[in-house]
Structure formats: structure tokens, C-alpha cells
Amino acid sequence: MTRMIVSFAPHIRERVTTSRIMLDVIIALCPAFIAAVLIFGPRAALVTGVCVASCVFFEWAYQKLLKKTITVGDFSAVITGMLLAFNLPVGIPLWQAIFGSGVAIILVKQLFGGIGKNFANPAITARIVMFISFPAAMATWAPIPVDAISSATPLELIQRGDLAALPGMWDMFIGTRMGSLGETSALALLIGGIYLLARRVITWHIPVAFIGTVFVLTALLGIQPTFQLFAGGLLLGAIFMATDYPTSPQTRTGRIIFGIGCGVLTVIIRAWGAYPEGVSFAILFMNVLVPFINKLTMTKPLGGIKKKP
Amino acid sequence: MSKLSIFMKGIIKENPVLVFALGICPALAVSSQAVNAVGMGLATTFVLLCTNTVISLLRKVIPDKVRIPCYIVLTAAFVTITQLIVKAYVHPLYLALGIFLPLITVNCIIMARAEIFAKKNRLFDSVIDALGMGLGFTLALLAIASIREIFGNGTWFGIELPVLAEHNISIFMLAPGGFIAFGILVAIANKVSNGRAAKLKESGCARCPAATACGKGGAA
Amino acid sequence: MAPHRKHTAGCTPLAIPVPAEVHIPMSMHSGAPANLIVGVGDSVTVGQLIGEAATRVCSPVHASVSGQIKRIDTYDPLTGAPAVSVRIASDGEQTLWEGLTPSPVTNLAEFLAAVQASGVVGLGGAGYPTAPKLTLKEGTKLDYILINGAECEPYITSDTRTMVDHTADVWAGALLLKEYLGPKNVVICIENNKPEAIQKLEALCAGVQGMRVHVLPSLYPQGERKVLVYNVTGRIVPEGARLTDVGCIVINCTTVAVIAQYIRTGLPLVSRCVTVDGSAVKHPQNVIAPIGTPIRNLFEFCGGLKDDVKKIILGGPMMGAAVPSLDVPVVKVTSAILALSGRDAEAPTPSACIKCGRCVAQCPMNLMPSFIEDAFERKKVELLRTHKVNLCVECGCCAYLCPSKRPLAQVMTLSKKLLWGE
DSSP states (O other), X not given: OOOOOOOOSOOOOOSOOHHHHHHHHHHHXXXXXXXXXXXXXXXXXXXXXXXXXXXXXXXXXXXXXXXOOOOGGGOHHHHHHHHHHHTSOTTOOHHHHHHHHHIIIIIIIGGGTSTTTOSSOHHHHHHXXXXXXXXXXXXXXXXXXXXXXXXXXXHHHHHHTOGGGOOOHHHHHHTOSSSOTTTSOHHHHHHHHHHHHHTTSSOSHHHHHHHHHHHHHHHHHTSOHHHHHHSTTXXXXXXXXXXXXXXXXXXXXXHHHHHHHHHHHHHHHHHXXXXXXXXHHHHHHHHHHHHHHHHHTOOOOTTOOOOOO | OOHHHHHHHTTXXXXXTTTTOOSHHHHHHTOSSHHHHHHHHHHHHHHHHHHHHHHHHTTTTSOGGGHHHHHHHHHHHHHHHHHHHHHHHOHHHHHHHGGGTGGGGGOHHHHHHHHHTGGGSOHHHHHHHHHHXXXXXXXXXXXXXXXXXXXXXXXXXXXXXXTGGXXXXXXXXXXXXXXXXXXXXXXXXXXXXXXXXXXXXXXXXXXXXTHHHHSOSTTO | OOOOOOTTTTOOOEEOOOOSEEEEESOOSSSSOOEEOOOTTOEEOBTOEEEEOOSSSOOOEEOSSSEEEEEEEEEOTXXXXXXXXXXXXXXXXXXXXXXXXXXXXXXXXXXXXXXXXXXXXXXXXXXXXXXXXXXXXXXXXXOEEEEEEOOOSSSOOHHXXXXXXXXXXXXXXXXXXXXXXXXXXXXXXXXXXXXXXXXXXXXXXXXXXXXXXXXXXXXXXXXXXXXXXXXXXXXXXXXXXXXXXXXXXXXXXXXXXXXXXXXXXXXXXXXXXXXXXXXXXXXXXXXXXXXXXXHHHHHHHTTOBOXXXXXXXESOTTTOEEESOTTOBOOTTOOEEEEEEHXXXXXXXXXXXXXXXXXXXXXTTOOOXXXXXXXXXTTOHHHHXXXXXXXXXXXXXXXXXXXXOOOHHHXXXXXXXXXXXX
């Protein structure tokens, strides 16, 4: 008679695993990746490749060096690499991209305990570190091979008041405009977002609250609301970065608060800030508030009596 | 404790900055250039040497109840002397250190050494202690500053370095870079001193303002 | 949510051959064990009392086969804990005890006495003796009796079969409850994946005042009593309160059928329908087995086990207990036995929590399992109290859904123990 396994209930588990979720996110990022290569040319693939490879390498090397369990197999470093690359201009020097990957994986993720324990989104933080470290390179937008339009992002044009040079709505939608690698094609990002929603990897709360808030506030301020939706990194941020599990609240109400907070901060920075774009700052700021939001929106247990203060 | 070990402990094992986390404010503020870091380190060492000497000499005279004001008055006096000397002879350094030079008065290292060491040890030991601690402080500052200047500006003591000069990572010149470099060095010091610095961890999480919310602190 | 896997829903239960020996524990219910009243060598017949109820919260135990008491053991065959259990060698005759007579009831006291004598306990798995449960405190206002036919755990179909094959008994039991306990409503709650049971019982309910069938969506853990009360009546059972405090009683449908059967025939609970299923069972089906039958006999009746069997579970896959051997007996609360093979059986390796919030979103009690786990790991009792881990019903949804495969259900159980200082 074989020995029977005795373990604690439940004895069946859903098939979803961490790596399956991460793989879904990678699949969802693929349309944006293809769009980036089509719009910005083969260097987009090179930058993405370098970021992904260095993120995976840094994760492996750190864990190997500190004799920790190697968790490269969960694909989370691949996502960090892709998201970081999508936040960079296509002409970014490769050594800077590698530095950014190191910041994302070692500084932001592994030093805080690895997957699930980081308090800020690695890709966003790395982008901001690079933004501060390499201000020139991070704001140099290589001309698009498709058709050479202006050499500034739409949000920079709005900030300068140069509204005449703005690309048309169709260009904004399919992504033939200036901007970071993966943020330009609203179409591709939305396809990815729908895939993630359909696979139940993310819930609608954060993206809808985030994008909705930006739309409503920009409409109230009268600064091209529909245009603002497709401009900058809003869709990329709202769908892929703000929904990052460890750095977003776990409760439904919390997610809505988080999304609204991101939206408000984004609009404030876009309308009055010194920088033309504020999505990444907004997300990073809200990341820090996540433990408080979680605590504030603690679910009320069924039948739980409120603790007397 | 041998004289040598009194001297050496300030450098790694009881490094005031990297292990005791004292004097972090000047350590971060004036460490964007190696020259300033050394200047700050020497100025602090000088003050520390003077205060330790005098406090050790007066340790039986100073009444216990008012010892802290006494230490501060003494420190302030020596800081003023230092300030005037630096202003007169090394004026560029005076400008670079700015407010942090007079702020040596309230530098925790000086107060800590007076309280921990000078008030209960003999003159010679106190002098050695001051030198060791001063050197530890200077070296820590120099290490932080070297990382920041080399990577952030591509220079070291103002000398341009090949390759790095064209590849600046300017965040190291800013405050966040200071914290990153500081953090890296604390980790290294912790490893080298075999976890001596790790003792600080025990109070680490509880002091975080987010401790109650994230629940990792003791306050919950 | 959890899969249904009700493969055996269409299998009319078949009685298995009388086992050569049964092993009956005196404690098949919550509360004090029954007092053994027979000795080694005594002859017993089917339905004969062998264990007397010792206290109020206790249930009598009856012989399930006719034969001779072979041995009295000093351990519980399910848990191995010290307890009294008795082995009866069967003579294969299944002679009924001559004392079995129908016991018609005319008032509440007689009804409760009959319930107690029938040896029935919460057959859904809780095992709380039914008679004390139905004995209400003076002045309790009873609005609802919920007859629980949700049977939400995957695989199990024994309640479904009771409702389909013994509809009349379920109905008669429901009427008895209505008559003697006097609730405003008797609601038979059935998940919508049991259309046959719904149809049969709805036909009976038609036009009867205060009786209805409530069709629930098939969603685990629909049959958990507090969840059921909330979903059917909208009432929330406050922390520390009983179901009767909000005017409700939840009672399993098979329990109801057994009560009616006892009153009709006088035969106490000596056998039960058990679902035998799982990937390592050759011919999954429902069987009727005497209480105390080793589960080995049930598997053999179902064509035996496949070679790669790795895990045996008493009960459903979400809350049931894995047992190390095939010698454990079927007891009163055994609604299913499952055998899982190879990959299905292995406990997955947990990885770090990625804070996806699935457990928080899906907890039927609105708890926050990921935060409770965090509090547990740091042994923060105060935090566990804030998170109300004491309300956890241990349904296992959190652990089932966790993509990192963290043992959340186990942590919940341990957290409660930590909270209660055990």
C-alpha cells in the first residue's frame, strides 16, 4: 500500500499560479510591444530586450549572491523589464536602461524582500530615478520613422501652449506620436487591458477610477479631456502599473480610492506641475499610501461587531 | 581595552555613521563632493578632539545634573573657533559647508562620545577615542562622497575620471542618491562588522510612521 | 469559484454488501461521547442501542450490523485520540432488533424525544446532535427553519440523492418541523445545479402555506449556515450570537429525512448514503453503507482504487480531512469519501504572497485572509482580533483561490487557536 498524503484542507486548488498570472500580463503587454516596434522601429525591440534581460539577470544574480531561492521562474522580472522599457524613450542609451533595470530589481524589489514585498512599483520607481538621473536623455524623443511630426510629446506641446502642432485624434489612438516606447498606442494598450480583465488578472476598479477621474477633472478644467486620456502614459499606467498587486490596495473600495487618488494627482501635475506628465509620480505617491488605504477600507466581516473604541 | 582597539573601533565596528547612525544629517548634506566630505570630517574631528579632551579633564568637576548644557557650551565654543579658522584660511570650504559647520555644535557624535566615553575615561583614552571616532566619521563621509561624486559627477576630488565623466547618473548628486549610497554602505558595514549594526534593526520598523498601518511595527 | 464535479448526481445509491466487521466510535458527534452499554461477546442486532447519550449535548449510538461485539478499543478510529470505540463482527444476517417500532409523535416533547432516540446529528458534516439544537430557549421567536440542501462542496451528491430518492421523507420531516417548532416559514434551500430535487420539492410545496423552496446559485460555500441564513433571509448573525438569536434554524436535509424515517419506521440512524468519488476511484458512485464500515469496503465496491492513489479524504475536498489509511470507518457525518491520485493529491508548494487580494475579494465572511496570515506570522493577537479571525468558517475559499498556493485555511485555524490562547 502506498503511503497516503495527509495535508490540510482544501484538497483542491484553483489552477491559477503566480507564474500563470505573470504570463498573462506578459501576453497582455505584447500588443503594445508590437505597436512599439511598428511605430518606433527595431530599436524598440532592442531596448525592451535589454531591459528584460538585465532585469532577469539582476534578479538571478542578487538571489544567487545572497543565497536566496531563485524566483526568476515566476516571470515577474520579465514584466518589470517590459514595463520599464515601455516607459523609456526609444533613443535611450542602453547603459542607462541597464542602470534603470538594476534600480528596479535590486533597489526597489529585492532589497525590500522580493516579489510581493516591494512597497513601490519597481518599473515606475526606476523610471523616476532615471528621469532624475538622465533628464536630457529621458526627454529626447527620436523622430518617428512613419512620418516625422513634431519632436515633442503631445503633453509637452500642451504645456508650451503649442496646440496647433498636436497630432490628430486618430494618431493619438493608434499611437503614431511622440512618447515613451509602449505608452503611445492606446489601441494596443486597451487590447491588453481587455485581455487582463477577461482573464480576471485585474479588476476594473483601479483603471476605471484612474482614467475616469482624469477625464472628469480635465473636462472640468477644460483642458482637452478626450485628448488627455490618450496622451502621456495614462493608459499604460492605469492598466498595467497602477494595478500591480503588491503596490495597490487589496480591497475593492481601496482600489477605487487608489485610482481616484492617482487620477487627481495626475491632473494636478499635468495642469499645474513643472513636468508635463504626472502619471508615474501619481502612482508612486499613491503606492506609498497603500498600507493606509488598506487599513482604512478594511472589509466589514459578516456579523462582525464594531470594536468599541 | 588596549589603546589600539579604542582607536580602531571607531572605524568599522562602532562607526558613528554607519553603525550607530549618528550625525547622518551632515553625512548626507555635505557628501556630494569628496573634498567637502573630508573638510567636514576634519572639522568635526577637531571639535571632537577638543571636547573629548576638555570633558575628560573636567569629568570630576562637571555636576551630573547639568552636564548636557555644559557639553553644549564647550562644543559651541570649539565650533566657533573652528568656524573662524576655516573661514579665515579655507574660505571655499567654509562656503561649501555652509550652515553645517556651525551645526557641528549639535552633532550627535560629539554629544554621544562625551556621554558614552569622555565623561568616564581618562584623558589619554578620550583623546584616542576622539581620533578614532573622528577618523571613522571622516572615512564614512569620504566613502559616501566618493560614490556620489564618482557616479554622479564623474570626478573624484575634482579630478575628471575617464568614461564616467561622460556617463553621469545625476541622482547621486541629489538627496535621494545620498540616501542610496548611505544605505549601501550601512549594508556593507553591517556585513563587515558581523551584524553589529543589525541591532539597530530591532527598533527600525517600529519607528516607521507607517508602522501601525502596515502592521509590521509593534504599535498595532 | 470551486468546481462542482457532481459526477455522481445521477447515481442512485446502491447498498454495499454487509461488511465482515464494523468499527463504531462512541463519539461521532460534537459534545460528550456516548456511554457504551454493551460488552465484549454480547450479541447485537441492527438498530439496537449500544451507546447511551451521556449528557444533553450527546447522541445515542446504535449497532449497524447484527453480530457479536468483538472488541472494545480505546482510541478514536478517525483521529487516533483516546476514546471508546467498538468493533462488531457481523453475522451477515442483518437481523433487525425486535424493539424497533414506529414512534408516532403528538407534541413537541415527544417529537424531541424521538429526534434524540433516532441518534441523528447534523449530517452535513457539523455533527451537532439534532435534539439539543431543536430544543429552543424559552421565548425564542422562530421565523425560519432552513432545510439545507445546498450541498455546495464539490463531488458530494449524497444530500442530492436523499432529496431525489427520499423526497417523501424530506417532506414529511419538514412538515413535522413546521408543526412542532412552529416557525413562520420552512424554506428548503437547494442550489440550482440540482434541478430534479428542486422540481420534486417545489411540486410538494405548491400551495402549502409557509413552505417554499429557495433556489440558490451554485456557489461554494453556499451551504455554510451563516452564509445560507444571509443569502436566504438577509439576516446577519452577529458575532458571538446563535442562529436562533436571529430567528433561524438551519438543518441538513438528510437529517430531516432521517427524523421522518425514524418516526415512520422506528429504525434509527444505522446506515447512510456516501458519495465515493475522486480521480483514483474506478467507478465513482453513491453507496449506502452501515455506520462503521471501513472505507476500504466502499472503495472495493466501487471497483477498487487506481494504483496511483495518493490521498484519501473523508468529506468534501474543500473542508474534508485527509486520512492516512483505508481502515477508518464511515461515521454518521461521512457524506463522501474521495480518493485522489497523483497530481491531484499533492499539496502544492507555497510561494510568496503577491497581495493580489483574491482571498479578500472572495471571503464569504468578508474577512481579509492575507492580512490575517500576516498577523499570524508575527503572532499579533490584537491584530487577529481586529481582523475578526474568530468569524472564519474555514470554508477554504482563500486557500483554494490563492495563486501563490499559501496554506491560508490552515493559517486561519491556527490563528483562531492563537487568539483563543490554546
